[in-house]
Amino acid sequence: MSLLTAQRxxxxxxxxxxxxxxxxxxxxxxxxxxxxxxLAFVSPIYLTIVNAFKTQGQIIQNPEAPPAPPTLQxxxxxxxRPDHIVQLGLAxxxxxxxxxxxxxxxxxxxxxxxxxxxxxxxxxxxLAIFGAGLMIPPAVVLLPTIKILIFLHLDHTYxxxxxxxxxxxxxxxxxxxxSGFLRSVPDEIIEAAAIDGAGALRIWWKIVMPLLxxxxxxxxxxxxxxxxxxxxxxxxILGPLQGQTxxxxxxxxxGQYSTNYAQLFGxxxxxxxxxxxxxxxxxxxxxxxxxxxxxx
Amino acid sequence: xxxRVRRRHGDPALTALALxxxxxxxxxxxxxVVMSGWKSLTDENPIMAQSHxxxxxxxxxxxxxxxxxxxxxxxxxxxxxxxxxxxAAGIGFAMLLNKTSLSFRVMRTVAFLPQxxxxxxxxxxxxxxxxxxxxLNHILMALGIIGGPVSWLGNPDLAMFSVGxxxxxxxxxxxTVVHLAALQSIPVELYQAATVDxxxxxxxxxxxxxxxxxxxxxxxxxxxxxxxxxxxxxxxxLTGGGPAFATQSTALYIINLAFTDDRFGYASxxxxxxLALSAVIALSVxxxxxxxxxxx
Numbered sequence: 001m002s003l004l005t006a007q008r009x010x011x012x013x014x015x016x017x018x019x020x021x022x023x024x025x026x027x028x029x030x031x032x033x034x035x036x037x038x039l040a041f042v043s044p045i046y047l048t049i050v051n052a053f054k055t056q057g058q059i060i061q062n063p064e065a066p067p068a069p070p071t072l073q074x075x076x077x078x079x080x081r082p083d084h085i086v087q088l089g090l091a092x093x094x095x096x097x098x099x100x101x102x103x104x105x106x107x108x109x110x111x112x113x114x115x116x117x118x119x120x121x122x123x124x125x126x127l128a129i130f131g132a133g134l135m136i137p138p139a140v141v142l143l144p145t146i147k148i149l150i151f152l153h154l155d156h157t158y159x160x161x162x163x164x165x166x167x168x169x170x171x172x173x174x175x176x177x178x179s180g181f182l183r184s185v186p187d188e189i190i191e192a193a194a195i196d197g198a199g200a201l202r203i204w205w206k207i208v209m210p211l212l213x214x215x216x217x218x219x220x221x222x223x224x225x226x227x228x229x230x231x232x233x234x235x236x237i238l239g240p241l242q243g244q245t246x247x248x249x250x251x252x253x254x255g256q257y258s259t260n261y262a263q264l265f266g267x268x269x270x271x272x273x274x275x276x277x278x279x280x281x282x283x284x285x286x287x288x289x290x291x292x293x294x295x296x
Numbered sequence: 297x298x299x300r301v302r303r304r305h306g307d308p309a310l311t312a313l314a315l316x317x318x319x320x321x322x323x324x325x326x327x328x329v330v331m332s333g334w335k336s337l338t339d340e341n342p343i344m345a346q347s348h349x350x351x352x353x354x355x356x357x358x359x360x361x362x363x364x365x366x367x368x369x370x371x372x373x374x375x376x377x378x379x380x381x382x383x384a385a386g387i388g389f390a391m392l393l394n395k396t397s398l399s400f401r402v403m404r405t406v407a408f409l410p411q412x413x414x415x416x417x418x419x420x421x422x423x424x425x426x427x428x429x430x431x432l433n434h435i436l437m438a439l440g441i442i443g444g445p446v447s448w449l450g451n452p453d454l455a456m457f458s459v460g461x462x463x464x465x466x467x468x469x470x471x472t473v474v475h476l477a478a479l480q481s482i483p484v485e486l487y488q489a490a491t492v493d494x495x496x497x498x499x500x501x502x503x504x505x506x507x508x509x510x511x512x513x514x515x516x517x518x519x520x521x522x523x524x525x526x527x528x529x530x531x532x533x534l535t536g537g538g539p540a541f542a543t544q545s546t547a548l549y550i551i552n553l554a555f556t557d558d559r560f561g562y563a564s565x566x567x568x569x570x571l572a573l574s575a576v577i578a579l580s581v582x583x584x585x586x587x588x589x590x591x592x
Contacts, residue, residue, distance in 0.1 A: 137574055140328075200307030264424070
């Protein structure tokens with residue numbers, strides 16, 4: 001809130017739109033309308049932040065007020081639970097994200113590169129099959145996935161969760177991003193390396209992977225977010241006995257604290273802070289990755 | 297040139313990596329779908345040692361399953377309504393925020409934030425906002441709009457409305473960003489020409505902005521629909537499917553059948569139905585919207 005108003009005051013005057021030649025008061029009115037709408041739109045996030053720093057009494061009396069005086073008790077309370085559900089959840093989620101990405105990125109990139117060296121017809125068919133992975137609701141494949149993991153003796157384990165992540169719809173996403181990007185890589189570069197006598201694996205690793213870096217950024221950013229926020233897979237593939245990821249831990253705690261809002265907001269803030277900070281840091285690549293294709 | 301490269305595609309190491317990726321995808325997407333199809337023809341449940349082939353009995357049972365009918369109508373109404381609302385709001389929001397000054401850039405950044413949060417957090421925050429003693433009732437009563445607290449999550453009809461509201465809130469972050477990118481690709485000359493021709497604001501929107509947004513709208517609508525057909529985690533945290541199963545999506549129904557009721561065979565049949573429905577809806581809507589892009 002204070003950030004927004006401060007920036008609003010120091011914002012440079014808005015040039016009248018060349019298309020419509022608006023008068024300045026119209027621009028100012030637009031800024032006010034946009035600001036109010038944006039504030040209303042993000043008010044649930046504002047509530048999460050302010051209430052994380054208020055006592056239960058302050059929350060009930062004045063839910064929308066800023067914390068006065070702010071308290072850190074909710075955060076320290078959430079972090080000093082005897083079951084360490086927040087710390088363990090963050091660690092388990094981070095582990096799952098990293099292990100999944102370390103496998104999906106090379107597999108997705110290698111597969112997409114391999115695909116460029118097949119006939120156009122084969123490529124079309126394979127991409128259509130991979131498209132299904134983006135569309136299939138995860139609930140549809142969840143039960144058989146668990147059966148397959150039981151067969152592999154990987155049910156209720158982190159390797160099992162990671163494997164299901166790697167083979168599932170996330171791989172489809174990686175293949176789509178890489179395949180789209182590879183279309184823009186000139187054949188001459190790869191051809192030159194091939195004449196030098198480099199094998200396909202070396203070409204892929206030494207030449208294609210560095211070229212694909214922007215695509216890798218997109219894949220890494222989105223998959224980190226989705227795997228971090230995933231709830232269904234950890235809830236059912238991991239189950240309650242293997243510790244919690246941050247989402248299942250939060251879900252579990254809700255039952256225990258359903259009316260202790262102070263404790264809950266503290267936990268939610270701790271759970272949200274990493275993805276939100278990540279988004280704000282790589283915002284440009286984030287939006288760019290999201291909108292490729294939207295503005296062809 | 298391409299042929300020369302392709303002649304070298306026999307590199308076994310790259311092929312091995314690619315086949316590993318393909319194998320994992322087959323194992324965790326294709327095989328589960330086939331398994332679901334097969335199990336939907338059986339009476340499998342984890343309590344019985346053996347399952348029997350029962351033909352289409354599960355499918356005929358679906359025709360008189362009221363819970364299924366209500367979950368399907370809930371899912372389809374939500375998918376349709378939320379997709380339309382979130383995309384209309386996204387187009388409006390995008391047009392409002394389509395300015396380059398700092399304050400507008402800040403607003404665009406925060407408008408996307410709901411997309412960064414996990415569905416579990418979103419569900420909990422809104423559960424607090426919409427609670428009987430929650431902030432929404434607090435504000436509406438202070439403004440004199442309602443006389444007493446409204447049970448946003450306790451009344452079946454209002455609970456459906458609430459789930460739709462929350463889902464639309466999350467999706468609008470996404471539809472806004474996609475449409476903003478599409479807006480920025482519209483040449484300013486078009487508006488200049490229209491102004492010279494004396495076209496008013498509404499005409500400019502109808503004749504230029506809306507048609508030129510079409511590629512963005514195609515992506516935005518398709519992804520909104522897919523998201524709504526998958527919807528699980530927000531509902532799990534917000535209403536748990538209640539009250540009285542009024543907000544049980546088909547995805548949640550499948551999960552409940554499989555993991556609470558232990559009816560694996562029947563859950564698989566419902567999963568096949570949801571899969572078919574998602575495929576038909578996603579493919580037909582994409583085809584329709586693509587055709588519209590060409591026509592416009």
